[in-house]
Amino acid sequence: MTPKWMVWVGGVLLAAVIAAALYFPALRRQVNKAKDLTEKTAEQARRELLPVAPVSTGDPKVKVKMFWGTRGEQGGLTPVSVELPLSRDPVLRAKQVLNTLLAGPVDPESRTLPPDAALLAFYILPDGTGIADFSDEVRSSTPSGIQSEQLAVESIARTLEANVPEVLRLKILIHGQEADTLAGHLDLTQAFRVSAKDATGTQLENPSPPGSSLPAPIQKAVDRVRQATQR
């Protein structure tokens, strides 16, 4: 004969297990929701801290040349003329044209960059190297492949070349960090030469110092961006 107290303890334990089993899915949903919320909030906070889409309604409207993808599957870029209020300041101008490039063309099939990607920061170093810092989506949402990744980088380089002559080279960072590749193929450890002929990327004239993959001025800028995103 089982003692009465043991029956009670067993019953309480069983009830606790059933209650936990019932509550577990709801708890998991809440945890996932909280995690998403935290990530979104962090991303939103970072974007607010680094306002990279300056509104310049006072600037005169000028015709700018944007390079979006050629319609069809052959690849390639097509220049498209767009009227934009454009700042005289090269850094602001670069941000304005890159944000327009990210906003995309009328035809979504001609996009070269993912719609959810954002430009977090843009700097121009004294040696003419433009540093464009994009959000993680530029890596996670760009179609993986040599051709598609090259088109993405080339559209940035050629748009800058056409509208911001002060930018001679382009260094792409993702979320303030140097990335090995854009989406698994294209090498982002180097700076791309911004040129009308070709933006396939050539090594910087000043080689990196031993032990570092970035030239000193770029490394400083990378550190600046990193500090800003960590704050």
Add this chain to the structure above:
Amino acid sequence: MGPSFGAAYFFERTMRFRFGILLGVRSLPTTTLVLLGSLLGAALCAFSLAGAPQQQAGTTTQTPAAAPPTTAPHSGLNVVVLDPAHGGTDPGARGTEGISESDEVLQFAAATKKALEAQGFQVILTREGNNNPSFDDRSARANAQRGAVFISLHIASTGLAGTTRVYVQPDEPIPNTTSGLIPWDHAQAPFQSLSRKLGDLVQQELSKRFKGSPETLQTAPVRQLRTTAAPAIAVEISSVSVKDRAELDRMVPGVADGIARGVAAFRPSYVIPSIPVPGGSVQP
């Protein structure tokens, strides 16, 4: 990345082997050394006696001009390192029909390996299963070989279905180093002209088989190629976005055959490039 050296890696491997022999002999007892020395001496005597009549016969039938050009550069291309891209946690490009680049390239690599072996090449795969070696580990497979070419296989997520494109690294100057060793990060630099030659030949073969493919190779800073100290190309096939997986499967024999014929056509032009060293001498 630290200042690691591709050529140094190769040098270390070679010299470790040589020193290994030397150290092994030194560690043996004296009696064994004497015995080995006697055997070696006897073998050398026998070899010289056997070779003497042949040498005499050679002098009577061949003039020095007709002798094999022992100093002329010879093709040392024997090994092809095939790199099925991605793998493991990195699926690469993903299609709407559940096609993933990392799985599909294994199929292309297996067929290409067979086609290359039929042409007499030794083939090394950077991966055979669902793992993902690092870029440097993949390059190291080729950098450890003497007389190898490197071919990275990819399937794009874009592009005209049923076409192929061959990519090489954009030109960069060969780094000037006092040691004559090639910095790991610039390992591809001395091999760029050879890579172009190989790429042209492979692209020509592929464009014959796949209409709509470009006639000439493309240049792109592909991360995998930069650290490879061998003629290196990337072949990208379009695409994972095909409506039916069978469309990609039908391309397998053509891609394998095109690559194998392109590499075979490249074999006569392959010579190990010399690396300029300050002071005028060269290091092969």
